[in-house]
Amino acid sequence: MYNDWFIKFAPSAYRKTRIKTTEDVESTLAKTANLTDVSPAVLRREPGVLPTLRMATCPPLAVDRLIGLAGISRNLVGCMERGTIPQRMNATLLERDLDRIGSIIERMADPDIFVWLGRRGAASEPEIHRAATIVADRLCGAVANPIIRNAQEKRQLAAIGAWLQMRGYRALPPKIMFDAMPPGTFGFRLNVPVKRQGPEGTKTINIPVDTVVMPKRGKAGDLPLLIEAKSAGDFTNVNKRRKEEAAKMTQLRVTYGAKVRFILFLCGYFDSGYLGYEAAEGIDWVWEHRIDELAEFGL
Incomplete structure (x- = not known):
């Protein structure tokens, strides 16, 4: 009974979630100028984009891996994963850590997904949608x-x-x-x-x-x-x-x-x-x- 249900309905349930997640990823790309601007100002204004950005790298980054690579505050990353910025964090340290996060994301952004990075031409609509679908699939795969x-x-x-x-x-x-x-x-x-x-x-x-x-x-x-x-x-x-x-x-x-x-x-x-x-x-x-x-x- 479970197997019959899984074959008939699980794909549609997964796809429905992926479609909604794709829209969220496209929103993140818009906020970061299609991954060309992951500056501290952007991350401070839109901290909730971090889970998507972690899945945009090659390879995708777990929370602890990002913390280790960037040498940043665990509390900061934890708050950003929930869509906020720590209220009491020292402004200088916050700026430094956000800059380190942006640097890691830009350096490790997956060139096979974000094919427009490193070229002069802007990203096309089909390229953005394709990239968003792939990242959305990564996000959904983690919680399948x-x-x-x-x-x-x-x-x-x-x-x-x-x-x-x-x-x-x-x-x-x-x-x-x-x-x-x-x-x-x-x-x-x-x-x-x-x-x-x-x-x-x-x-x-x-x-x-x-x-x-x-x-x-x-x-x-x-x-x-x-x-x-x-x-x-x-x-x-x-x-x-x-x-x-x-x-x-x-x-x-x-x-x-x-x-x-x-x-x-x-x-x-x-x-x-x-x-x-x-x-x-x-x-x-x-x-x-x-x-x-x-x-x-x-x-």
């Missing part, structure tokens, strides 16, 4: 798995919602409190407050849950069913992520006791090692291709 995972999660939640509505359940607004849900309702991506023990004592934090359902036969004081949608395209990644759900279950149980119900809605490559680990934590699951088994949880 989250792009696919987000598209798959969106589809999984739609499947759960359709199944619940067919059985007479009603969707609630996103900001509804999970413990104030009337029977026969559900909500997506709700925050559930839990207690977490830390070095400074116990504090309350919110953990996001993909789907929260209050069964039709729910009574006052009953907790809703908590459902986490999970998909995976290979066995390796799931075993790296299996502790995430176990940690959530632990926090939920500490806060709400043994009566809390937290289950997984699975599609893809989840092996016995993953399932055994979750079962040991008291977490049950439903396979998406057997979605009707949700009814066994009182829905």
Whole structure:
């Protein structure tokens, strides 16, 4: 089921993201005069262009590699990656570091992509679009798995919602409190407050849950069913992520006791090692291709 979805829909999900990213890269090229002006003034005015500029070099530069090559402040690069400039950074040091960043980018700009660099003629529209598409593909390639995972999660939640509505359940607004849900309702991506023990004592934090359902036969004081949608395209990644759900279950149980119900809605490559680990934590699951088994949880 996962493979069929991947072949049919993952390419379009990736391309949709790449098209939007290409537009962002073209905007960066416009701001830097098509990579001919990466001056401190430009970087100070448009710090958010840095992630694109890192992907415009040959080879593309990771954050730590840029910091090492340029000998610059890690805090500066971290802020620029988020689209800001450090407010308290010494003006002289800021100017120096921005100049070093620009020098590295201009020196290492990929000549096979930005073919107009080093020639007299200006870049043509087709050349700019081609270069932007290549850089956008580099940017998307670095986050390909989250792009696919987000598209798959969106589809999984739609499947759960359709199944619940067919059985007479009603969707609630996103900001509804999970413990104030009337029977026969559900909500997506709700925050559930839990207690977490830390070095400074116990504090309350919110953990996001993909789907929260209050069964039709729910009574006052009953907790809703908590459902986490999970998909995976290979066995390796799931075993790296299996502790995430176990940690959530632990926090939920500490806060709400043994009566809390937290289950997984699975599609893809989840092996016995993953399932055994979750079962040991008291977490049950439903396979998406057997979605009707949700009814066994009182829905």
